[in-house]
Amino acid sequence: MARPPAARTKVLDAYISLLCEEGERAATMEATAAKAGVSKGGLLYHFASKEALAEAVVALSEELILLDLQDMNTAEEGAASYFIRTSAQVDTELDRLLLALQRLAQSGVESANTQLESISSRWLEALMEEVGDKDIAHLIMLISEGLYAFTGTPGTWYQRNFEGNLSHLLELVPQLKKLGHRNQ
Amino acid sequence: MARPPAARTKVLDAYISLLCEEGERAATMEATAAKAGVSKGGLLYHFASKEALAEAVVALSEELILLDLQDMNTAEEGAASYFIRTSAQVDTELDRLLLALQRLAQSGVESANTQLESISSRWLEALMEEVGDKDIAHLIMLISEGLYAFTGTPGTWYQRNFEGNLSHLLELVPQLKKLGHRNQ
DNA sequence: GTCTATAAAAAGATAGAC
DNA sequence: GTCTATCTTTTTATAGAC
Numbered sequence: 078m079a080r081p082p083a084a085r086t087k088v089l090d091a092y093i094s095l096l097c098e099e100g101e102r103a104a105t106m107e108a109t110a111a112k113a114g115v116s117k118g119g120l121l122y123h124f125a126s127k128e129a130l131a132e133a134v135v136a137l138s139e140e141l142i143l144l145d146l147q148d149m150n151t152a153e154e155g156a157a158s159y160f161i162r163t164s165a166q167v168d169t170e171l172d173r174l175l176l177a178l179q180r181l182a183q184s185g186v187e188s189a190n191t192q193l194e195s196i197s198s199r200w201l202e203a204l205m206e207e208v209g210d211k212d213i214a215h216l217i218m219l220i221s222e223g224l225y226a227f228t229g230t231p232g233t234w235y236q237r238n239f240e241g242n243l244s245h246l247l248e249l250v251p252q253l254k255k256l257g258h259r260n261q
Numbered sequence: 262m263a264r265p266p267a268a269r270t271k272v273l274d275a276y277i278s279l280l281c282e283e284g285e286r287a288a289t290m291e292a293t294a295a296k297a298g299v300s301k302g303g304l305l306y307h308f309a310s311k312e313a314l315a316e317a318v319v320a321l322s323e324e325l326i327l328l329d330l331q332d333m334n335t336a337e338e339g340a341a342s343y344f345i346r347t348s349a350q351v352d353t354e355l356d357r358l359l360l361a362l363q364r365l366a367q368s369g370v371e372s373a374n375t376q377l378e379s380i381s382s383r384w385l386e387a388l389m390e391e392v393g394d395k396d397i398a399h400l401i402m403l404i405s406e407g408l409y410a411f412t413g414t415p416g417t418w419y420q421r422n423f424e425g426n427l428s429h430l431l432e433l434v435p436q437l438k439k440l441g442h443r444n445q
Numbered sequence: 446g447t448c449t450a451t452a453a454a455a456a457g458a459t460a461g462a463c
Numbered sequence: 464g465t466c467t468a469t470c471t472t473t474t475t476a477t478a479g480a481c
Contacts (some may be wrong), residue, residue, distance in 0.1 A: 084464075100368045102286055105456060117458090119465045127457070180367065182414070184284045194418035201422060212429040219407030219430075220400065226410045227403070230366070234378035238385065245396040246403075252440055256433060268446075289474060301476090303447045311475070452477070463466075 085123040088113040089137065092130050096177040097229075101184040106130075131186045138174040142196050145171050149203050156207040157217050158250050160200065164221040165243050167228050176229045210257030217253070220246070269307040272297040273321065276314050280361040281413075285368040290314075315365050319376045322358040326380050329355050333387050340391040341401050342434050344384065348405040349427050351412050360413045394441030401437070404430070 091112035095104035106127060110120040124130045145163070152159035166172055175196075181189035197218070204214040227235040275297035279288035290311060294304040308314045329347070336343035350356055359380075365373035381402070388398040411419040 082464085100285075102368050106458085107456070116466055118460095118467070121458075122464060125458090183364065183367070184286050190414075193414075197418055198422075212426065212433065215423050215426050215430065216404065216433065219411070220403045221407070222410045223403030223406035226406045230374075230377075234381055238382075239399050242396065242399050246399065249396065249400065249440060256436055266446085290476085291474070300448055302449070305476075306446060309476090446481105448479100448481075450478085450480095452475105454473100454475075456473070457471085459470075460468085461466100462468100463464105 082123070084113070084115060084119065088115060088120050088123055089130070089133050093134060093173055093177045096134075096180045097173055101180045104180075128186075131181050132188060134174065134177050134181060135188050135192045138171075138178050138192060138196075141171045141174055142199070146199055146203060149200075150206075155250075156203050157254065158247055160204065161217065161221055161224065161250060162243070162247060164224040165228055172225075172229075175225070179229070208254055208257050213253055213257030217250075266307070268297070268299060268303065272299060272304050272307055273314070273317050277318060277357055277361045280318075280364045281357055285364045288364075312370075315370045316372060318358065318361050318365060319372050322355075322362050322376060322380075325355045325358055326383070330383055330387060333384075334390075339434075340387050341438065342431055344388065345401065345405055345408065345434060346427070346431060348408040349412055356409075356413075359409070363413070392438055392441050397437055397441030401434075 088109060092104055092109045095108055095112060106120060107117060109130070110117045113120065124133065149156050149159050149163075154162070163169070163172075175193075178189045178193055182193055200221075201214060201218060204217055205211065208214050208217065227239075272293060276288055276293045279292055279296060290304060291301060293314070294301045297304065308317065333340050333343050333347075338346070347353070347356075359377075362373045362377055366377055384405075385398060385402060388401055389395065392398050392401065411423075
């Protein structure tokens with residue numbers, strides 16, 4: 078797969094968009110094909126089954142998470158701040174993939190669930206390396222997951238109530254780290 | 262509806278269980294009827310359509326959230342601690358309902374999304390009353406949402422990594438509140 | 446109130462033309 | 464590589480017996 082065909086990429090992207098924006102139930106092969114601008118037959122040439130589409134999402138997420146972990150581990154602001162800040166981003170390729178993975182996992186796709194757990198493990202590992210304290214790493218994982226859950230929702234309640242509050246949250250991070258050192 | 266028929270209750274409960282344990286896609290009318298031990302026809306007498314089932318979930322969640330808000334506002338440990346502690350509970354009727362609501366919202370059921378936003382607003386209001394500081398209320402909402410997202414997953418990654426860590430988390434709450442007062 | 450039988454639509458997948 | 468046509472299964476919903 079040196080350079081996947083353009084049509085294949087377009088189909089996969091359409092599938093991910095449908096998963097994120099309308100949910101797993103709406104992400105049918107027919108709807109995906111239509112959104113990608115190909116026929117059902119055309120789609121099935123690249124992805125022989127629905128399962129193949131889901132597996133492609135898992136595989137793509139792995140490519141992107143490897144790049145993200147590199148950035149996280151070398152971020153000047155520190156892994157924790159990087160992690161919280163990027164958890165609130167909704168327009169990145171990685172965040173789309175993570176949301177798609179979550180939708181698949183909740184629909185019973187076992188490999189998506191496994192991949193999400195694997196990703197969480199690697200994040201936790203990177204956080205522990207920076208903050209040392211398990212309780213604080215736990216806290217930061219929860220904050221990130223919360224941000225992720227809220228901003229991943231199509232609704233605007235979160236934006237209405239906490240727009241612009243992210244910078245305040247990030248200012249609290251050094252203080253949270255201090256709490257951890259006090260605990261040790 | 263002074264006392265809903267037993268069969269109706271059993272059907273609704275089966276639907277909620279399927280939503281939580283196997284996802285929205287698996288929660289078909291046929292599967293729901295089978296799990297409730299009635300026929301499709303029997304189910305359709307109580308719920309004329311799939312939409313009627315979803316609306317019943319929303320209505321039941323409203324009953325339970327009113328009771329929970331009362332408990333939260335009068336909890337001796339304080340609203341924030343109560344809120345975080347109960348967010349990690351997975352076996353209560355309310356938490357099942359909230360998970361079911363989330364699954365419906367993610368499947369495009371608009372009223373479920375509206376209800377979730379309404380619930381978040383009322384929680385935030387109760388938290389603000391106790392902690393005063395918006396950033397800290399924000400932080401606590403995120404922690405709770407994170408707990409909720411992690412523990413609502415059928416997977417065991419969270420349990421493996423953070424089993425027994427909840428008490429440490431709760432011990433941090435007073436310190437978080439202090440951070441808020443420092444900010445004012 | 447609950448059942449069986451059945452219709453109507455949607456979804457996943459195959460076959461073969463181009 | 465992409466399309467149309469078709470088949471099978473699943474899902475939602477209706478009709479009417481009991």
